[in-house]
Amino acid sequence: MMRSLILTLVLGIGLVAIGWSAIAQNSVLPGQTVAETQKALRAAEAQAKAALERAEGLQKRADSATKRADKVRGDIQAMAARVQESEARIAAANARISILDTLQLAQKRRLAAKQEPMIKLTAALQQFSRRPTALALVKPGSLEETVRVRALIASIRPQVEDMSQELREDIERSRTLRRQAEKAAKTLRASRQKLEDRRQKLARMETAARLESRELIGGAQLEEDRAIALGEDARDLDDLIDRITVSSTVREELAALDGPRLRPDRPELSNVVGKGNATPRRAGRPAYMLPVVGTVTTGFGEVSESGVTARGITIRAGDAAQIIAPARSRVAYAGDYRGFGEIIILEHDGGWTTLITGLAQINAKVGDEVSQGAPIGRAPAGEGGDIMIELRRNGQPVDVATLIAAQ
Structure with missing residues (x-):
């Protein structure tokens, strides 16, 4: 023992x-x-x-x-x-x-x-x-x-x-x-x-x-109707952005023209103010920030399993995360669009535009002038969702990271 x-x-x-x-x-x-x-x-x-x-x-x-x-x-x-x-x-x-x-x-x-x-x-x-x-x-x-x-x-x-x-x-x-x-x-x-x-x-x-600002609703409704018409005429999202870019350029050129004048006594001696006299759009880089807090899941230029190249970045946002304007801008389009859910397109100076998709709620209207950091919408509630941000200049996709890093 x-x-x-x-x-x-x-x-x-x-x-x-x-x-x-x-x-x-x-x-x-x-x-x-x-x-x-x-x-x-x-x-x-x-x-x-x-x-x-x-x-x-x-x-x-x-x-x-x-x-x-x-x-x-x-x-x-x-x-x-x-x-x-x-x-x-x-x-x-x-x-x-x-x-x-x-x-x-x-x-x-x-x-x-x-x-x-x-x-x-x-x-x-x-x-x-x-x-x-x-x-x-x-x-x-x-x-x-x-x-x-x-x-x-x-x-x-x-x-x-x-x-x-x-x-x-x-x-x-x-x-x-x-x-x-x-x-x-x-x-x-x-x-x-x-x-x-x-x-x-x-x-x-x-x-x-x-x-x-209720007194501004009438003008905003006209802007929204025009944006809806553009959306219905556009073949796809790319075409919509192109149409908005052209429309924005025309609007800025018209805004730069002189106001109405009395007919001169001798019209043949007057100068015709045309497109060439419009104030050029500022070409500098806009101050830019990411519009939502979250984790980047897809980077610019990444190729998906189906072979599609990302023209923007995708951020996984939290429950009903706040979406803000990434830069001083004008709302060119806001609303549901052909399977993309709620989207918003923002115009910036110098031919820059930002497309944001995946929103569950939009708090801005077409025609609104928004400052950088202004609230413009929310991500989906619950588990959040994927918010896609696509930055373009004159219609060409640009990596958001380069704009942020340059500041």
Whole structure:
């Protein structure tokens, strides 16, 4: 029986050593998944910081505005930026929770791997401790085996104590991870509530602004009817953008012409003002920003599985994410279009246009002049959706990233 106890102890010690060795070899987490999530976390935190800075700058500008219209416009833009800040913070909180969930799962596996051999060793030691010392006097040779077992136990005691201490530290790490997860969940709940409050406030501000500009509805309706007619005549989305570009050029050239004049006494001596006298469109790069917070899923020029080359970028947006104007622009088209859902086309100076598709809601009308950062719509509710942004100059697709990087 004593020999079996010695064998049990040796096996228990071996299991502990093997278990600890296996844990040391497998303690590295599946780094790729965690690394990707950490990258998403850093990106979301950067987006939140940028949105906060933009909101603070817009609010200062609105507070210093002397005209009521400028102040109202600035307040709305600042609130839209704060909405995007909340959306980015929610994305960061979700990424943080995902990382903590992964760490907690790995920690549980480590604890299970360490506890199992320790439990077996403890059981062997308990079995030996229950063996009466008097049996050593009854069975010949048992005293020598007892001495050997005690020497064996004495030699492994420091190792067992170190392992026990490491196990206690692992348990404390598990508690720390649990507390961090609870804190992250609390932060997520607070961010969601703040987002909802900001969205409601922004909606009230937009409604009030629209009510103040009711006298402009008549002219806007004519613009919208014209845009709808263009959409019906266009063969496809590309043709629609081309038609809008031509229409925009003509409109700017007409706007640059002098107003009506009285007929001169000698018409043959008068100068005819024609197309060549129109003020040229500014050709500079517009200040540009991404219109929605999210993760880029398709880059400019990427080729899909079906062989289609992307002429814009696609961003996976969050639940009902706020869409803002990427640059100072004029709304040329807004509404549902032939299977693309709700789309909006924005005209910028210098022959630049932006097409945004995948919206669930549009808060701007054709003919509206919108400043950079002004709220123009929302992404789909629920799991969000893919928002496609296509930037063009004189009808030719341009990589959005180059315009942003150049600033």
